[in-house]
Amino acid sequence: MARVITVAVVDDDRMLLDGLRAWLGRVPELRLVATAATVGELLRTPGYTPADVVLLDLLLRDASAPVDNIRRLLRPGSRVLMISTVPDRSAIIESIRAGADGYLTKDHDLPTLVAAVKDLAEGRSAHSAELAFACAYDNSPARPRLSPRERQILLDYASGMTLKSAARRAGITIHTAKDYLDRVKAKYQQAGRPTYTKLDLARRVREDSLEGG
Secondary structure (H helix, E strand, C coil): CCCCEEEEEECCCHHHHHHHHHHHCCCCCEEEEEEECCHHHHHCCCCCCCCCEEEEECCCCCCCCHHHHHHHHHCCCCEEEEEECCCCHHHHHHHHHHCCCEEEECCCCHHHHHHHHHHHHCCCCECCHHHHHHHHCCCCCCCCCCCHHHHHHHHHHHCCCCHHHHHHHHCCCHHHHHHHHHHHHHHHHHCCCCCCCHHHHHHHHHHCCHHHC
C-alpha cells in the first residue's frame, strides 16, 4: 500500500484554504492535516505533527519574512513548497536559497500541485516554469558561474556517485575531476556560501536548482 503524504497549508486566504481542502480531499495519496494563517499558528496547533510537505504562501498578512517562515518550517523536518499569486523572480531565488524545495504560482491546476508535492515528499525539488525562469536569469553574486564541466562533475558527485565514477562518466582522470570539484568549492566559498562536504554540495545543487537545466 502506497504511503500517504501528509500536507499542511499556511495561507491567510480563507477561500483558497477551502478550495485546497476540496482539491486535496480528492487525492487519496495526500492527506491535509492542518491549515493556518501564519507559521506560528500552525506550529502551535494542538497535536500537530510536522507534515511531510507544507504549502507556504509567500506573503502573509502578519508581515512575517518568507525566509524566516521557511526556516521555521524546515526545523521540525517538513519540506516547503512556496505558493504565490505572482512569479516574483527575486522572491523565488531567496526562497530556494532559504531551503524551500519548490515554487508554484496559484494558477496551476491540481495535477501540477499533486506532482510537486509528491516530488518533495520523495526528496526531489519541484521544478516549475517560474522556478526555471528565475534560476536562468539569476545573476546574483551568490550564485557562482560554473563551467559546463564543473557543473557536470558537481551534479554527478552530489547525486551520490563516487568521484572516480563521475570522472569515468565525464571521460577524464580522477585528478582532473578533483580539480573541477575543488574549483566549484572555491567559487561557492568566494560567493559567501562555504561548501565542504558532499552534503553541502547536494544542498547547493538544490538551492540553485542546477538539476533542472
